[in-house]
Amino acid sequence: MIPYLPLKEINAQYQQQTDEALRRVTERGWYIMGEECAAFEKEYAAYTGTRHCIGCGNGYDALWLILNGYKQIGKLSDGDKILVPANTFIASVLAITHNNLQPVFVDPSPVSYLAGEKEMLAAVGDDTKAVLLVHLYGQDSYGDTLASVCRERGILIIEDNAQAHGALHNNQRTGSLGNAAAHSFYPGKNLGAMGDGGAITTDDTELAETIYTLHNYGSREKYHHIHCGVNSRLDEFQAAVLRIKLQNLDKDNNQRRSAARELIAGINNPLVTSPYISDYHSHVFHIFPLITPLRDKLRQHLATAGIETQIHYPVPPHKQQCYRAYSHLHLPIAEQLAQQELSLPCHPLLSNEEIDRIVTAVNSFTGE
Numbered sequence: 244m245i246p247y248l249p250l251k252e253i254n255a256q257y258q259q260q261t262d263e264a265l266r267r268v269t270e271r272g273w274y275i276m277g278e279e280c281a282a283f284e285k286e287y288a289a290y291t292g293t294r295h296c297i298g299c300g301n302g303y304d305a306l307w308l309i310l311n312g313y314k315q316i317g318k319l320s321d322g323d324k325i326l327v328p329a330n331t332f333i334a335s336v337l338a339i340t341h342n343n344l345q346p347v348f349v350d351p352s353p354v355s356y357l358a359g360e361k362e363m364l365a366a367v368g369d370d371t372k373a374v375l376l377v378h379l380y381g382q383d384s385y386g387d388t389l390a391s392v393c394r395e396r397g398i399l400i401i402e403d404n405a406q407a408h409g410a411l412h413n414n415q416r417t418g419s420l421g422n423a424a425a426h427s428f429y430p431g432k433n434l435g436a437m438g439d440g441g442a443i444t445t446d447d448t449e450l451a452e453t454i455y456t457l458h459n460y461g462s463r464e465k466y467h468h469i470h471c472g473v474n475s476r477l478d479e480f481q482a483a484v485l486r487i488k489l490q491n492l493d494k495d496n497n498q499r500r501s502a503a504r505e506l507i508a509g510i511n512n513p514l515v516t517s518p519y520i521s522d523y524h525s526h527v528f529h530i531f532p533l534i535t536p537l538r539d540k541l542r543q544h545l546a547t548a549g550i551e552t553q554i555h556y557p558v559p560p561h562k563q564q565c566y567r568a569y570s571h572l573h574l575p576i577a578e579q580l581a582q583q584e585l586s587l588p589c590h591p592l593l594s595n596e597e598i599d600r601i602v603t604a605v606n607s608f609t610g611e
């Protein structure tokens with residue numbers, strides 16, 4: 244069996260270092276907002292190329308904290324419209340609606356599957372207050388023209404960088420391109436913790452200070468609360484694990500890229516479309532998406548060949564039961580991707596032999 248993502252094996256590479264980290268944390272006896280978290284925040288800010296990094300509980304909270312932080316400092320208000328890709332993971336949308344803001348769904352490109360510069364520019368209106376760019380599947384979706392239009396009109400650019408740690412736009416990391424960025428360290432992400440974790444990066448000192456307060460019950464001074472905040476903190480053990488794995492992130496991403504290149508070079512079947520690679524937008528292949536109108540049959544064919552796959556995502560947010568209010572919307576590309584996307588294994592430990600087996604299995608698919 245070729246697993247979709249052998250997380251246990253991936254993390255076993257760091258067994259000795261994570262054992263030492265757990266010991267370090269337990270010996271110190273300080274579990275939350277301590278040395279490991281402060282050190283990780285510093286190292287991840289330096290890696291991303293931003294002035295500030297604030298660790299938090301998960302990627303959803305990172306998104307929620309950015310939007311709520313902008314409300315606290317008066318840059319967003321109830322009901323403001325936020326552009327968001329129609330084919331993103333639901334967390335991006337929940338962070339908007341849970342802040343009493345309005346999502347405006349933007350259908351992605353049928354080629355890159357991203358709602359990037361072109362799609363967002365076409366959707367910008369007089370009442371757009373922010374653009375939530377999602378670097379979906381690990382591909383940079385930023386654009387310099389979009390950025391200058393947003394700057395002129397006072398529209399915020401927020402990045403959902405949950406799937407694209409380490410991707411580049413020219414020579415800058417995703418997560419440092421917009422006004423603020425949310426990162427998830429869910430175990431399966433390119434930079435994954437051994438539990439939940441997340442972070443916010445930004446150069447905006449006022450926003451960073453507000454989020455720092457918000458993520459700890461709205462308090463700077465114990466038992467004195469400036470904002471109605473939440474509890475969303477990155478614990479010391481997760482921070483220690485992330486510090487260890489951050490050192491390997493570029494190497495891991497290069498291995499993902501090389502696995503993806505070989506899969507793309509090998510796959511040759513008129514029934515399936517391989518992921519698009521742009522000359523201008525770097526890709527760290529968090530997900531390797533194949534598109535085929537016979538998705539469920541291909542998934543079965545690969546399972547029979549001992550290859551585990553996943554679907555990202557089978558139901559777009561506007562068609563979810565919880566978002567009945569948006570079910571009348573017609574977003575044809577997002578809806579088509581939900582029917583046709585199939586994710587192949589693509590991770591740093593994928594061997595050449597496994598790649599060959601996957602390519603052979605995809606190429607032998609006849610649609611039966």
Ligand SMILES: *Cc1c(COP(=O)(O)O)cnc(C)c1O
Pocket residue numbers: 301302303304331332334335377403405406427428429439440441
């Ligand atoms: C994983 C993910 C999130 C949410 O991150 P969690 O840490 O699971 O809360 C948000 N947006 C996107 C695009 C994601 O892939």
